Amino acid sequence: MKGLIAYSSLTGNTAKLADRLAAGLADLGDWTLADIKKGADASGYDCILAGGWIDRAWPDKAAKAWIEDLPADLPLGIFVTMGALPESPHGDRVKENLASLLASHGTALGMAVLPGVVEAKLLDRVRQMPAHLLGENGESIKQQMVEAGEQSRMPTEEEYQAGVQVFREAIQGWLDQKGDLQ
Ligand SMILES: Cc1cc2nc3c(=O)[nH]c(=O)nc-3n(C[C@H](O)[C@H](O)[C@H](O)COP(=O)(O)O)c2cc1C
The missing domain is CATH 3.40.50.360 (Flavodoxin domain)
Incomplete structure (x- = not known):
């Protein structure tokens, strides 16, 4: 095979x-x-x-x-x-x-x-992103993205x-x- x-x-x-x-x-x-x-x-x-x-x-x-x-x-x-x-x-x-x-x-x-x-550089970019760019619930979406990134890990x-x-x-x-x- x-x-x-x-x-x-x-x-x-x-x-x-x-x-x-x-x-x-x-x-x-x-x-x-x-x-x-x-x-x-x-x-x-x-x-x-x-x-x-x-x-x-x-x-x-x-x-x-x-x-x-x-x-x-x-x-x-x-x-x-x-x-x-x-x-x-x-x-x-x-x-x-x-x-x-x-x-x-x-x-x-x-x-x-x-x-x-999630690479540290990417996480920093998310932290600095203006929340309104993420739409109506931008602030909570941004918070979720930062938290997910901070908790991300190797398998x-x-x-x-x-x-x-x-x-x-x-x-x-x-x-x-x-x-x-x-
Ligand atoms: C531009 C970008 C967008 C991402 N979007 C998501 C996403 O929507 N959901 C998610 O769980 N992870 C997201 N991630 C995290 C990556 O999927 C994750 O870190 C992945 O393990 C990277 O794999 P790699 O090291 O092979 O590039 C994103 C990463 C980048 C760079």
Whole structure:
């Protein structure tokens, strides 16, 4: 099985998750890691794990566009890192959005949504942002963004392992099913 792990990462959180997935799934196939922004080509692979960082509850623009361009018959899993905690209302929105991206693929290999540290420079920019730019409830939205950023963190070892496990089970299930059909 030839798999591609393609990712987009601004500050390293998602790149690290991509590395962890490649290491954790190594026994299931032959994996290639590729940076979407440097031009990742999905042709010739049996399955794809695509990753990005979360921006306004969606994978970042580069990752989202790349995912949307994938052929629908290619088995796909999606992994992301986000500044807010995955177990939050914002995390639920992210999961709904990822599910909608997976829905157009015949074989969906699931999703891994992990926390990621918000870079200090970005957090400073949010702190300095005039609240009215964020709309009617600007002040409370800004406060939520600052708090989420201050509480942001690296994934724990267990969270990395759980991410690996999601894809391990889905890929094994897909390979078993494929084997039955042959
Ligand atoms: C411009 C920008 C917008 C962001 N928007 C969100 C967001 O809507 N929700 C969220 O949870 N995190 C948001 N984040 C935080 C990142 O998704 C998070 O820190 C992620 O782990 C970064 O991944 P990377 O290190 O691979 O770039 C944003 C970060 C940036 C730079």
